[in-house]
């Protein structure tokens with residue numbers, strides 16, 4: 137009986153040690169274009185999001201420790217795939233113009249930063265003021281920023297189905313194509 141217990145403990149221990157030998161890539165690829173944003177916004181994103189959504193990841197000591205390191209690697213892969221603030225000159229996993237709005241959505245739902253990240257990074261917890269700063273930014277970026285800059289002007293409003301009226305258009309489309317996901 138005792139032998140069996142020791143055997144099991146040794147097996148687990150051995151597995152644990154072997155796991156440590158499996159390497160993970162802890163690289164940070166080049167920053168090709170950092171997403172432009174006002175400094176207060178950038179400061180918040182850097183503090184709370186950049187470890188998973190940029191190529192400026194600060195790999196913590198436990199990213200050297202299996203099995204946690206596999207989880208971390210996976211989160212960073214997934215995070216960068218969706219939104220990578222370091223490659224703003226390239227297509228993102230989400231529609232770029234929608235990202236500011238989505239950021240607010242995931243923050244308000246409490247999905248981001250992820251709870252396990254906050255557990256290890258207390259500074260990543262967003263205050264009400266942080267959220268207000270981001271909201272203000274998202275509101276201006278979405279309407280007046282990327283989309284608005286393309287020669288939006290009142291006089292041509294009639295022959296322009298997108299841009300400013302995109303919200304209404306989406307609504308109409310949604311009611312039309314009900315099979316839309």
Ligand code: HEC
Nearest residue numbers: 184185187188211214215218219238239242248249250253
């Ligand atoms: C610990 C790593 C981690 C941190 C920190 C983190 N994210 Fe994420 N994020 C992820 C992962 C993983 C996904 C993809 C998984 C998913 O869609 O649920 C994701 C997805 C997203 C998405 C796409 C959501 C969707 O439904 O497609 C947005 C937007 C986002 N994150 C914004 C943020 C913002 C803003 C912050 C900082 C306030 C942040 N994230 C911090 C890991 C992280």
